[in-house]
Amino acid sequence: MEENNSQSVQRRKFIKGVTLGVGGIMLSAPFMSLMSSRAAGRKKQDKKLGIALVGLGGYSTHQLAPALQETENCYLAGIVTGTPSKVDDWKRKYNIPDKNVYNYENFDEIANNDDIDIIYVVLPNALHAEYVIRAAKAKKDVICEKPMATNVEDAQRMLEACNENGVQLAIGYRLHFEPFNKRVMELGQQQVFGKVESITANNSSDMTSEKPNIWRLDKKLAGGGPLMDLGIYAVQGAVYTMGKPPVAVTANYGEVTKPLVFHDVEQSINWELEFEEGIKAKSNSSYAEDQNELSAEAEDGWWKVSPAYAYEGKKGETSEGKMDYPNIYEQVKQMDGQAESFRKNEKSIVPGEMGLRDMKILMAIYESAEAGGKRVEIHN
Structure with a gap:
């Protein structure tokens, strides 16, 4: 996790937050599911990709969120936080709808949200593995802040989870873009x-x-x-x-x-x-x-x-x-570059x-x- 501001990050028991409503009827027929998947793929090629920031500490607050106001290939679509007092300010400042606000308990429901294409994990290092793996299971492409994990075994599990779920994983190595x-x-x-x-x-x-x-x-x-x-x-x-x-x-x-x-x-x-x-x-x-x-x-x-x-x-x-x-504004270049690789389903340079x-x-x-x-x- 990359941030410069001090903060107390003892991750508390996650409080009940805004619950995502599934805004549509689930299609169960295999044919309809396939057609829906293809349509979603075409849509992804044509739009700015929505990023959800997981963790609203100093780096998200002072670097990533402002950078996402200047990116061309992606935008700030949602947030995930265990601090309810931050929600209203972020919603108001970045025009984030209620349905795109999550906490750590209902995080997995993000799988049902078509506004979210990429999950950016910006938590303390020891939490990277859990949330990258959960993001992968939600079938979302993932950016993980550095360092990738706190041990080799967790890093391997993260990579395997993304490969098994057919999603891309990139690391927040911004200097490769400057x-x-x-x-x-x-x-x-x-x-x-x-x-x-x-x-x-x-x-x-x-x-x-x-x-x-x-x-x-x-x-x-x-x-x-x-x-x-x-x-x-x-x-x-x-x-x-x-x-x-x-x-x-x-x-x-x-x-x-x-x-x-x-x-x-x-x-x-x-x-x-x-x-x-x-x-x-x-x-x-x-x-x-x-x-x-x-x-x-x-x-x-x-x-x-x-x-x-x-x-x-x-x-x-x-x-x-x-x-x-x-x-340059390195986080802008970084996230635009990563979003572009995700959109093309190409491996990121990081x-x-x-x-x-x-x-x-x-x-x-x-x-x-x-x-x-x-x-x-x-x-x-």
């Missing part, structure tokens, strides 16, 4: 300055002033600390610089200087990804400092983007000069398989750190 990071992919993968020789990818944010009970500091909800939240960007950056996954990793936990805050998750973690031919990517992620960089040295040149992972303000340069790209791959890398980093820096091979 120009600075896309240029990094070209520079590394196309060997514009020759073969990559080394990579540096760091992403940290000082959270030491945050209240200690926010969900990111709760391992049961977050699955871990800064590695799961911020470090995943650095992992992604190294991998898409190379265009292939690493083969091994060594990692160590950093010093804990705020034990009253960081007693459940790591305060910081350092790791080194090893790629084929011995190429290394050195990385750090911390909740006690500020870092935001993706850079590489190649045979005949170098490049650096900093900040590389922030929503805005990106700056980049190479050994030949500055990267001259605009800063598919569930990519999320599963990254979960394997994250878990290998933790395994190495737990073992005091032991080299851990990564099997994809």
Whole structure:
């Protein structure tokens, strides 16, 4: 889950909410069902796809919902929340009808709602698996915020559920849609300055002033600390610089200087990804400092983007000069791109398989750190 605002997200027992009325007669005859399915398919090709946001925390509130007012291929059609006090404001602000408002108890009824084509899961990490699987069973395409899950097994179950139900799954990796990071992919993968020789990818944010009970500091909800939240960007950056996954990793936990805050998750973690031919990517992620960089040295040149992972303000340069790209509304590009792939029934450029791959890398980093820096091979 990607959001910057602190919030108390102890998911309560879900309260009774607005119940969806089925606005039509169910057709049971096989022929009529087939014709209805084909008609729905044609309709999907011709319209903006409706997205329902599951979880109305800071990222949905401040990034996704506003972005959906500017998208061309999709729009905000519905919401799912366990906080009734938010409903009226969202309905009024975004003109959401009662029938498109759900809570976590009646969520599965979304299967009957033709306004909803895509379900975007924006919940704490530990809840991703449950709601992606429920969305898949509702026969809706799914976008899941990063990280995909809190363990490899859940990520695998999510992917299998989507495949079994014939729906698409994409991960909320917005940086694959913005120009600075896309240029990094070209520079590394196309060997514009020759073969990559080394990579540096760091992403940290000082959270030491945050209240200690926010969900990111709760391992049961977050699955871990800064590695799961911020470090995943650095992992992604190294991998898409190379265009292939690493083969091994060594990692160590950093010093804990705020034990009253960081007693459940790591305060910081350092790791080194090893790629084929011995190429290394050195990385750090911390909740006690500020870092935001993706850079590489190649045979005949170098490049650096900093900040590389922030929503805005990106700056980049190479050994030949500055990267001259605009800063864009990344969530708009991301959701438009994902909606377009769903509409065409094509695999997203950030598919569930990519999320599963990254979960394997994250878990290998933790395994190495737990073992005091032991080299851990990564099997994809």
